[in-house]
Amino acid sequence: MAFKLMRAAIAVAALTVATGASAQECIAPANPGGGWDFTCRQVGKSLQDLGLIDKTMQVVNLAGGGGGVAFAEVVNKRNDDNELIVAASSATATRLAQGAYPGNTMDQVRWIASIGADYGVIAVAANSEIKTLPELLDKIKTDPTSVSVAGGSAVGGWDHLKVLIAANAYGIDDVRSVKYIAFDGGGEAVTQLLAGSVQAFTGDLSEAKGFVDSGDIRVIAVLAPERLPGEFSEFPTAKEQGIDAIGANWRGFYGPGGMSDEAYNEWADKIGKLYASDEWKQVMAANGLAPLDLQGAEFQQFVANSVQQIQDISRQIGIIK
Amino acid sequence: MSDRIFGAVGLCLALFYAWATLQIQESFLSDAVGPKTFPLVIAVILGLSSLAILLKPDPDPVWPGLARLAEILAAAVVMILYAEFLPIAGFLIATAFAAAYLTWRLGTRPLQSLVVGVATSIGIYVIFKLVLGLSLASGPFGF
Amino acid sequence: MDTLISLADGFQTALTFENLLLALLGTFLGTMMGALPGLGPSNGVAILIPLAFTLGLGATPSLILLTSVYYGAMYGGRISSILLNIPGDEPAMMTCLDGYPMAKKGMAGEALSLSGIASFVGAFIATWGLILLAPQLVKFALLFGPAEYFALFALAFATLGGVSSTNQAKSAFAAMLGLGLAVIGVDTQTGVPRLTFGEVHLYDGLDFLVAIVGLFALSEVFIFLEHRHGESSASGAKVSVGRLTPPWKMVKETTPTMLRSSFLGFIAGVLPGAGASLGSFISYSMEKKLVDRKGTFGTGDPRGVAAPEAGNNAAAGGALVPMLALGVPGSGTTAVLLAVLLSLNITPGPLLFQNNPDVVWGLIAALFIANFMLLAMNIPMVGLFTRVLMIPPRILMPIVAMVSFVGIYGISGSSFDLLVMIGFGLMGWVLRKLDVPLVPIILGTLLGNTMENNLRRAVTISNGDYSVLVGSPLAIGLWTVAIVGFILPLFLGRFVKARMHARRDDEGSIAD
Numbered sequence: 001m002a003f004k005l006m007r008a009a010i011a012v013a014a015l016t017v018a019t020g021a022s023a024q025e026c027i028a029p030a031n032p033g034g035g036w037d038f039t040c041r042q043v044g045k046s047l048q049d050l051g052l053i054d055k056t057m058q059v060v061n062l063a064g065g066g067g068g069v070a071f072a073e074v075v076n077k078r079n080d081d082n083e084l085i086v087a088a089s090s091a092t093a094t095r096l097a098q099g100a101y102p103g104n105t106m107d108q109v110r111w112i113a114s115i116g117a118d119y120g121v122i123a124v125a126a127n128s129e130i131k132t133l134p135e136l137l138d139k140i141k142t143d144p145t146s147v148s149v150a151g152g153s154a155v156g157g158w159d160h161l162k163v164l165i166a167a168n169a170y171g172i173d174d175v176r177s178v179k180y181i182a183f184d185g186g187g188e189a190v191t192q193l194l195a196g197s198v199q200a201f202t203g204d205l206s207e208a209k210g211f212v213d214s215g216d217i218r219v220i221a222v223l224a225p226e227r228l229p230g231e232f233s234e235f236p237t238a239k240e241q242g243i244d245a246i247g248a249n250w251r252g253f254y255g256p257g258g259m260s261d262e263a264y265n266e267w268a269d270k271i272g273k274l275y276a277s278d279e280w281k282q283v284m285a286a287n288g289l290a291p292l293d294l295q296g297a298e299f300q301q302f303v304a305n306s307v308q309q310i311q312d313i314s315r316q317i318g319i320i321k
Numbered sequence: 322m323s324d325r326i327f328g329a330v331g332l333c334l335a336l337f338y339a340w341a342t343l344q345i346q347e348s349f350l351s352d353a354v355g356p357k358t359f360p361l362v363i364a365v366i367l368g369l370s371s372l373a374i375l376l377k378p379d380p381d382p383v384w385p386g387l388a389r390l391a392e393i394l395a396a397a398v399v400m401i402l403y404a405e406f407l408p409i410a411g412f413l414i415a416t417a418f419a420a421a422y423l424t425w426r427l428g429t430r431p432l433q434s435l436v437v438g439v440a441t442s443i444g445i446y447v448i449f450k451l452v453l454g455l456s457l458a459s460g461p462f463g464f
Numbered sequence: 465m466d467t468l469i470s471l472a473d474g475f476q477t478a479l480t481f482e483n484l485l486l487a488l489l490g491t492f493l494g495t496m497m498g499a500l501p502g503l504g505p506s507n508g509v510a511i512l513i514p515l516a517f518t519l520g521l522g523a524t525p526s527l528i529l530l531t532s533v534y535y536g537a538m539y540g541g542r543i544s545s546i547l548l549n550i551p552g553d554e555p556a557m558m559t560c561l562d563g564y565p566m567a568k569k570g571m572a573g574e575a576l577s578l579s580g581i582a583s584f585v586g587a588f589i590a591t592w593g594l595i596l597l598a599p600q601l602v603k604f605a606l607l608f609g610p611a612e613y614f615a616l617f618a619l620a621f622a623t624l625g626g627v628s629s630t631n632q633a634k635s636a637f638a639a640m641l642g643l644g645l646a647v648i649g650v651d652t653q654t655g656v657p658r659l660t661f662g663e664v665h666l667y668d669g670l671d672f673l674v675a676i677v678g679l680f681a682l683s684e685v686f687i688f689l690e691h692r693h694g695e696s697s698a699s700g701a702k703v704s705v706g707r708l709t710p711p712w713k714m715v716k717e718t719t720p721t722m723l724r725s726s727f728l729g730f731i732a733g734v735l736p737g738a739g740a741s742l743g744s745f746i747s748y749s750m751e752k753k754l755v756d757r758k759g760t761f762g763t764g765d766p767r768g769v770a771a772p773e774a775g776n777n778a779a780a781g782g783a784l785v786p787m788l789a790l791g792v793p794g795s796g797t798t799a800v801l802l803a804v805l806l807s808l809n810i811t812p813g814p815l816l817f818q819n820n821p822d823v824v825w826g827l828i829a830a831l832f833i834a835n836f837m838l839l840a841m842n843i844p845m846v847g848l849f850t851r852v853l854m855i856p857p858r859i860l861m862p863i864v865a866m867v868s869f870v871g872i873y874g875i876s877g878s879s880f881d882l883l884v885m886i887g888f889g890l891m892g893w894v895l896r897k898l899d900v901p902l903v904p905i906i907l908g909t910l911l912g913n914t915m916e917n918n919l920r921r922a923v924t925i926s927n928g929d930y931s932v933l934v935g936s937p938l939a940i941g942l943w944t945v946a947i948v949g950f951i952l953p954l955f956l957g958r959f960v961k962a963r964m965h966a967r968r969d970d971e972g973s974i975a976d
Contacts, residue, residue, distance in 0.1 A: 064881075206806065209811050
């Protein structure tokens with residue numbers, strides 16, 4: 001143990017020394033402990049364990065503006081830094097699409113690679129009379145005020161958009177009528193579903209897992225292209241219920257817009273190798289991440305599509321003009 | 322007198338707050354309460370309490386003389402400069418300067434202040450960076 | 465009986481040399497981070513996550529390390545509250561009110577050790593509560609819908625009147641200022657930015673840590689600058705620290721206070737969204753209401769130190785209930801712990817106690833161990849802590865200022881936050897001169913968003929019907945306590961008490 005502690009002390013010291021030289025750096029655009037912070041730290045650790053980078057990745061927290069401060073910093077000050085990556089997720093794409101990073105757009109940076117995705121679910125309480133997604137959407141269609149849908153993100157955020165994408169695909173024309181209640185995080189939203197304050201829940205699979213296992217809530221649809229592997233395979237997708245809605249909360253990285261092609265390809269390659277490793281498979285399983293294996297140009301295209309889709313639906317509900 | 326001025330300032334603040342609230346661009350999507358109700362209630366209570374302060378003032382506090390006031394403002398300016406130069410000059414240098422200045426102005430001899438400033442800077446660096454592993458601003462020399 | 469067997473198993477898991485060493489390391493680092501202004505329990509835990517990863521710790525050892533940090537930080541916050549009148553973290557805010565006056569009366573040693581004992585009692589009772597009542601408490605937490613939360617926060621603000629100021633208008637002003645600042649940022653219920661004036665740094669809202677460090681720590685620096693040639697600080701006032709352990713009589717007198725506060729704090733902690741700050745706040749204000757007959761609260765009453773410390777440590781334990789049993793973080797710190805649990809492949813929720821009993825019981829055993837360690841560590845170290853008062857303010861104050869800056873910058877990496885903090889510092893100085901209490905401002909910024917959101921959730925769910933706010937027996941009960949217990953007496957009793965209050969004000973005003 002003492003030996004382990006010593007090793008940690010050396011590691012910390014090494015980290016410090018490394019900052020002087022041009023070590024690889026990962027910006028987590030939020031305070032320590034959040035999802036982006038974990039993305040940086042976990043990927044940094046795994047890259048080093050696999051020997052893909054030789055020094056410890058320096059993780060820098062740059063919070064503010066829902067990631068906007070970090071985005072602006074990268075665009076304005078670090079535009080040609082080849083040693084820098086930034087953690088991103090669907091939330092980043094959502095904010096970019098809605099112009100919530102004033103003056104910034106997605107093509108100012110280079111999208112490097114994804115490391116997995118968390119597919120959206122729509123769930124109801126176990127004792128609810130609603131059994132399928134069409135039943136729920138039908139109820140919303142007839143009387144929108146009778147169903148409150150709870151989610152962990154702000155209005156216009158990803159949890160909200162997921163239910164709107166489903167409603168839209170079902171043919172509810174005025175998606176604005178869907179009554180969405182924003183809570184501080186998915187856990188709180190699920191709790192209010194259990195307490196009976198709301199009738200449905202929209203969120204990520206990982207947020208709902210504990211309650212699904214205990215039988216307290218019932219997943220009526222997974223917003224994935226096909227059924228998920230393993231223990232999640234019992235959940236029906238929205239698509240097989242006739243509603244063509246897909247909503248994945250992906251996690252990945254972008255780099256500065258002025259990053260050289262060589263560096264860009266190298267990063268994409270490294271994260272691709274990381275993705276393929278057994279170690280990463282375990283991390284994904286532990287975090288409830290589903291497969292989303294995109295690097296380089298493919299990922300760039302994926303993000304562009306995602307931004308476009310969010311823009312369309314946001315325009316429709318009037319969040320942007 | 323101080324409280325009357327304070328009350329008047331508070332009243333202006335409440336008015337400004339109400340005005341700024343009314344400027345909020347509502348989207349087409351609104352909940353039953355709306356984004357303006359709560360801040361408007363705040364503005365009203367803020368205004369009422371300011372009015373109460375204005376009408377029933379407490380005895381005046383002892384305000385410092387002009388020289389002391391300038392001292393406080395100068396310290397604030399140094400802190401602002403510190404905040405601005407921290408990412409540029411790096412943690413150790415910026416902190417040593419700011420700490421030395423404050424120590425000096427609080428009545429330590431200049432040379433001793435410099436020593437204290439440098440010691441403070443290094444001490445904090447060791448605790449926060451080396452022990453706790455926080456990422457502090459690294460300047461041109463990497464610290 | 466099953467419980468005791470499980471607990472014994474838990475101790476078996478936890479009582480290894482490695483785990484004990486981790487607990488010791490965690491409690492020590494936690495105490496240190498709690499005491500430093502700007503670093504609170506949530507940041508403290510987050511900062512040490514990489515250490516847990518680097519050490520390659522398994523689930524139970526990681527949790528032991530991190531919860532020791534959590535409990536340690538809750539203990540540590542009181543140290544700077546009592547010695548410097550600067551809360552080390554937000555739940556320790558209420559400890560300033562009587563702790564600092566005690567230190568000024570030359571009783572710093574007693575205040576520190578008494579609050580250490582109170583912390584121990586609070587955490588100890590909360591840990592038992594966690595063991596014995598977790599399943600029932602989860603049902604209790606589910607009684608709280610948006611309307612009930614709104615009533616609970618209204619109750620918290622109703623108690624403000626009695627707590628920290630004699631001039632109620634100023635107290636109300638401060639509370640509204642806090643709530644008003646909380647509004648800044650993107651509105652979660654509609655997605656529109658409010659009062660941000662196009663400044664992207666403000667979209668996430670103001671961080672209350674920035675507010676608390678600015679208002680308390682930096683304004684303290686400005687006050688020292690103002691008085692440099694004055695009486696108070698020129699040569700470094702010779703403060704006597706008093707005895708290092710409290711007299712037995714004091715402990716005995718404060719025992720009922722500790723027990724009541726532990727209970728209240730624990731309940732506040734169990735409710736997600738309320739958390740430790742509300743726990744210490746409600747404990748203090750209720751205790752003042754109950755036992756403060758002579759008006760000694762706020763002037764260095766030992767019960768005023770025991771109440772918030774027992775309350776906030778009990779709330780810290782209580783907050784683990786919804787985190788473990790529901791997967792809902794009740795506070796910023798438990799949110800971070802939850803993220804750690806998930807990354808260790810442990811799914812919190814109703815089945816956690818069945819699926820991972822070793823982790824849960826190991827964790828609970830670790831809480832007991834950490835708590836005893838903290839008591840054993842904190843009482844003898846009182847002498848060391850009080851040495852801080854020997855450092856002349858002209859050297860101590862710049863250190864406090866720089867630590868505050870670093871604490872904030874190290875977490876957010878943002879110069880903008882530092883500028884906001886300086887603004888809060890100047891504002892805090894002016895408000896202190898005008899005798900405006902600072903506690904309501906912090907309470908407002910802490911609770912403002914949750915309060916507004918719950919109001920809006922409740923009314924939106926009921927499709928615009930405001931009567932939902934008094935739509936359940938629980939909500940009506942909370943409103944009754946708020947109005948009958950706190951608002952009415954304010955108006956009825958104000959003429960009677962006016963004189964007494966005026967006298968207390970002179971003694972109670974802070975630092976300047």
